Amino acid sequence: MKKKSLLLLILALSLVLSGCSLVVKDPVVDLKQTILDINGQAVDKQSFLGDYNAQLNQEYQMQQMYQMYGMQAPAIDYAAVETRARDAAVRRVIIDQQAAQLKLGELTDEEKAQVAADTDTEYKDTLEQIKSYYFADTKLEGEALDVEIGHMAEDLGVSREVVEQGVIQRLVSQKLEDETTKDVAVTEDEVKADYDAKVEQNKTAYTENPDAYGSAVNGGSTAYWVPEGYRYVKQVLVKFLPEDQQEIDRLQGEKTTADGELQAAEAAKQANVDALAAEGITEDDKKSREEQAPALQTAVDEAQKKVDQLAQELLAARNKGYEAILPKAQDVYNKAKTESFDDLVKEFNEDTGMPATGYAVREGFASFDEAFVKPAMALQNVGDVAEPSQGMYGYYIVQYAAPITAGPVDFAGVQQSLHDALLTQKKTTTWEDAITKWTEAADIKEYLERARD
Numbered sequence: 001m002k003k004k005s006l007l008l009l010i011l012a013l014s015l016v017l018s019g020c021s022l023v024v025k026d027p028v029v030d031l032k033q034t035i036l037d038i039n040g041q042a043v044d045k046q047s048f049l050g051d052y053n054a055q056l057n058q059e060y061q062m063q064q065m066y067q068m069y070g071m072q073a074p075a076i077d078y079a080a081v082e083t084r085a086r087d088a089a090v091r092r093v094i095i096d097q098q099a100a101q102l103k104l105g106e107l108t109d110e111e112k113a114q115v116a117a118d119t120d121t122e123y124k125d126t127l128e129q130i131k132s133y134y135f136a137d138t139k140l141e142g143e144a145l146d147v148e149i150g151h152m153a154e155d156l157g158v159s160r161e162v163v164e165q166g167v168i169q170r171l172v173s174q175k176l177e178d179e180t181t182k183d184v185a186v187t188e189d190e191v192k193a194d195y196d197a198k199v200e201q202n203k204t205a206y207t208e209n210p211d212a213y214g215s216a217v218n219g220g221s222t223a224y225w226v227p228e229g230y231r232y233v234k235q236v237l238v239k240f241l242p243e244d245q246q247e248i249d250r251l252q253g254e255k256t257t258a259d260g261e262l263q264a265a266e267a268a269k270q271a272n273v274d275a276l277a278a279e280g281i282t283e284d285d286k287k288s289r290e291e292q293a294p295a296l297q298t299a300v301d302e303a304q305k306k307v308d309q310l311a312q313e314l315l316a317a318r319n320k321g322y323e324a325i326l327p328k329a330q331d332v333y334n335k336a337k338t339e340s341f342d343d344l345v346k347e348f349n350e351d352t353g354m355p356a357t358g359y360a361v362r363e364g365f366a367s368f369d370e371a372f373v374k375p376a377m378a379l380q381n382v383g384d385v386a387e388p389s390q391g392m393y394g395y396y397i398v399q400y401a402a403p404i405t406a407g408p409v410d411f412a413g414v415q416q417s418l419h420d421a422l423l424t425q426k427k428t429t430t431w432e433d434a435i436t437k438w439t440e441a442a443d444i445k446e447y448l449e450r451a452r453d
Contacts, residue, residue, distance in 0.1 A: 030453075036086065037445040038093045048451050051092075052085040082448060092169065094438050099176045107171070115171060119164040126158055180434050181427040191419045192411070198224040198418075199408045215367050217360040222414065227362075230404040233376040234358035236336075236344055237351035238329040239394040244321035251317050255310040262303035269296040322390055329388040329395035336385040341399045350394075358401040372396045 031046035059076045066073035099105055107115065131149050140148055153159070202225035206213040210227040217223050240248065275281065276289050332348050345354075365373050371391035379386055379400035388395040 033450045035447055035451050039442050043089045051088045055081045055084045095173050099172045104175045105172050115167050118167045123160045123163045177431050181430045184427045184430050186422045194418050195411055211366055214360045214365055224409050226404055226406050228406045229362040230360050232358040232401040233361050234399045234401045236332050236349045236397040238325050239350040240321040241324050247317045251314040258307045258310050262307050265299040265303040269300050272296055332397050333388050
């Protein structure tokens with residue numbers, strides 16, 4: 001169980017338990033019922049409910065994500081949740097049993113110290129989450145607040161011992177995984193074959209859509225083939241002042257709304273024109289639509305007038321914004337004639353997302369503002385800097401930082417990262433295959449109906 005999800009899982013468990021309509025006369029006995037028997041080791045109801053609610057919490061989070069984007073979330077499949085909980089419980093016990101056979105649960109002093117430190121951190125984090133969730137508006141302070149948080153933690157079944165158990169389980173599981181995959185290796189031929197495949201994949205994709213290369217590289221992805229015409233460009237972005245940007249955003253929002261209103265008015269007018277031109281229109285309908293035409297035209301004219309007015313106001317707001325920052329932009333440009341552009345980037349650039357190498361751009365690169373791309377591609381020599389250009393966010397002062405050689409990227413430059421990725425993939429496959437083998441060989445008895453009572 002990941003520590004960031006610990007509180008959410010606890011809360012989900014408490015919600016499910018509180019929603020049960022069946023009154024259990026002896027809850028202690030009920031929670032001790034065996035739900036799974038794995039090679040003679042029992043998973044009781046209390047433990048299984050923890051796995052169940054961990055899976056259920058993932059469903060709740062997914063529904064929240066759908067809602068955030070205004071989408072209808074699919075209904076929760078509780079049978080599938082139960083199956084995943086069953087698989088999680090079996091996986092955990094199988095791993096514990098295999099680790100026990102190798103005596104991996106016997107921790108060294110160094111491991112014990114790490115467990116203690118990790119447990120302290122995770123337990124404190126969980127208490128902080130309880131505090132923010134249950135005591136956001138409390139007037140309690142200091143020791144009194146700590147006592148109440150402790151009581152709430154107890155009510156939710158949170159204790160340092162529970163957290164410690166999770167920390168140990170993760171540590172022992174990692175030790176078993178390391179032991180299981182210690183002999184896994186990747187050959188140079190495998191790395192080269194992977195490189196060749198990626199080069200061909202990228203060549204096909206980026207030949208068809210050259211802009212995709214720039215989008216990938218600027219987004220932090222590794223590319224293995226480069227289309228013609230790309231270069232690295234660095235910039236110093238001098239952004240609009242906050243108050244000017246706020247006014248620009250306000251007017252832009254109003255203009256976007258007005259544009260939509262104009263489109264709707266034009267569509268209504270055109271629909272009326274089309275209806276008048278339709279075959280079989282009755283005289284009464286024709287007369288009615290002819291009478292509507294002037295009002296529809298007036299609506300279009302008024303909407304157009306509003307759009308034009310907002311366009312003028314938006315242009316004036318942008319010009320005001322540019323005027324306020326022009327001295328700074330011009331100063332940066334003048335400094336670039338004699339000073340290191342990289343130093344100017346560190347001191348003045350307000351684009352915090354620019355990669356260290358700069359942006360990969362090409363002629364007509366559609367993903368970026370034309371006011372950035374056009375002056376960047378007009379520069380003739382590496383190191384050249386363009387005069388400030390007016391863009392979407394303020395002034396761009398761009399530098400031709402370096403050319404990008406077309407064709408396959410150098411194998412030596414990506415060899416290690418490819419090797420590491422392949423090794424991780426191979427180890428993961430080996431680990432999962434081992435768990436599958438251990439599970440298939442296990443004697444597993446199920447009593448899942450007891451968890452539904």
